[in-house]
Amino acid sequence: MPQDKYDCIIIGAASAGLTAALYLARQSAETLVISKDIGGQALLTDDIENYPGFTQISGFELMNKFQQQAAAYGAKFVYDEVTEARKLEDGSFSVKVRDQEYRSTALILAFGKTPRNLDVPGEEMFRGRGVSYCAVCDGPLYKKMPIAVVGIGDHVMQAAVYLSGLASKLYVVYKGSRINPDDELYQQLMEKENVEFLVNYSVEKIEGEMTVKTVSVKGNSKDNPESRDLEVEGLFIEMGYVARTDFVKDLVELTKNNEIITDKLGHTSQEGVFAAGDVTDIPYKQAVISAGQGSAAALSAYNYIQKKLGKTAVKSDWKSVKVEQKTTQ
Numbered sequence: 632m633p634q635d636k637y638d639c640i641i642i643g644a645a646s647a648g649l650t651a652a653l654y655l656a657r658q659s660a661e662t663l664v665i666s667k668d669i670g671g672q673a674l675l676t677d678d679i680e681n682y683p684g685f686t687q688i689s690g691f692e693l694m695n696k697f698q699q700q701a702a703a704y705g706a707k708f709v710y711d712e713v714t715e716a717r718k719l720e721d722g723s724f725s726v727k728v729r730d731q732e733y734r735s736t737a738l739i740l741a742f743g744k745t746p747r748n749l750d751v752p753g754e755e756m757f758r759g760r761g762v763s764y765c766a767v768c769d770g771p772l773y774k775k776m777p778i779a780v781v782g783i784g785d786h787v788m789q790a791a792v793y794l795s796g797l798a799s800k801l802y803v804v805y806k807g808s809r810i811n812p813d814d815e816l817y818q819q820l821m822e823k824e825n826v827e828f829l830v831n832y833s834v835e836k837i838e839g840e841m842t843v844k845t846v847s848v849k850g851n852s853k854d855n856p857e858s859r860d861l862e863v864e865g866l867f868i869e870m871g872y873v874a875r876t877d878f879v880k881d882l883v884e885l886t887k888n889n890e891i892i893t894d895k896l897g898h899t900s901q902e903g904v905f906a907a908g909d910v911t912d913i914p915y916k917q918a919v920i921s922a923g924q925g926s927a928a929a930l931s932a933y934n935y936i937q938k939k940l941g942k943t944a945v946k947s948d949w950k951s952v953k954v955e956q957k958t959t960q
């Protein structure tokens with residue numbers, strides 16, 4: 632059975648979704664945020680130095696502040712994964728999580744990006760049992776243990792630098808054919824005794840019992856078709872991030888990279904559906920940009936709701952709204 636109907640449902644609770652929630656809640660719109668977690672990608676860094684107002688802050692702390700502020704103005708939260716979002720005949724929206732359905736007048740899609748899978752046998756089975764997509768979050772679980780990290784570009788290099796300070800032995804399975812020898816991170820890693828690079832290798836399969844025990848790798852070139860079994864306790868997958876927009880592909884127009892197409896006010900191709908943040912086709916992926924887009928999408932969504940009610944639109948959010956401040960800003 633569907634739950635109560637909200638003015639707006641926001642999917643995703645990170646920079647974009649939490650800012651949108653703050654703006655809508657400040658206009659007294661009934662706002663529900665449904666998200667797998669609070670903070671999204673920002674949780675993966677301990678060190679944000681370019682969010683205005685904070686010289687240095689961890690992603691966790693920054694996102695906590697965002698959430699507390701939105702909650703203080705009345706935004707509600709449900710922690711779950713959205714699997715379906717569709718428009719109903721009366722123009723409202725239905726949003727489904729595993730065993731629950733929620734309804735709203737407007738919908739904001741702010742579900743960002745998620746790590747790209749490796750798509751090899753064993754990945755699914757050992758996810759959370761040795762296979763991780765977040766070096767900063769899970770790295771400390773593997774202190775003084777042999778582990779591997781696989782990926783390409785800056786993603787894998789940054790993760791490897793961090794993991795090399797924890798692991799007894801770190802295999803860096805680099806999927807590209809060549810690493811720039813002047814790369815600063817590469818140079819740092821080359822100086823470490825516990826790091827072994829396998830350049831132009833791919834992971835073939837992941838095996839174990841309860842947890843990961845072996846990662847089988849193979850050389851990618853004809854000159855080096857070597858296969859090796861790495862005896863490790865964990866594998867970190869650092870293949871970059873993708874927009875998982877499959878469940879909204881029939882609702883809104885997407886780019887060929889599966890990003891949601893929006894105009895500068897956050898409108899999508901579907902009336903009543905707005906989008907913000909890394910999940911959209913804006914090329915710059917940054918916390919402050921997601922937050923800015925979140926506020927624009929929220930004001931657009933609010934005006935859409937107002938129009939439906941035959942009421943006046945707003946252009947900004949400058950009014951003072953008295954709430955019992957529960958935040959620790």
Ligand SMILES: Cc1cc2nc3c(=O)[nH]c(=O)nc-3n(C[C@H](O)[C@H](O)[C@H](O)COP(=O)(O)OP(=O)(O)OC[C@H]3O[C@@H](n4cnc5c(N)ncnc54)[C@H](O)[C@@H]3O)c2cc1C
Nearest residue numbers: 643645646647666667671672713742743744908909917918
């Ligand atoms: C390691 C790292 C370091 C970074 N450092 C910086 C930095 O220093 N400065 C900076 O400005 N930016 C930084 N970024 C980028 C910044 O984190 C992102 O641009 C920002 O988090 C995007 O916010 P977002 O709200 O658009 O989406 P995301 O952060 O991707 O969050 C999406 C949210 O949606 C939820 N979600 C996803 N799918 C579903 C679903 N189906 N159902 C329910 N919920 C769902 C997720 O759980 C998450 O809460 C960094 C990113 C990474 C990975």
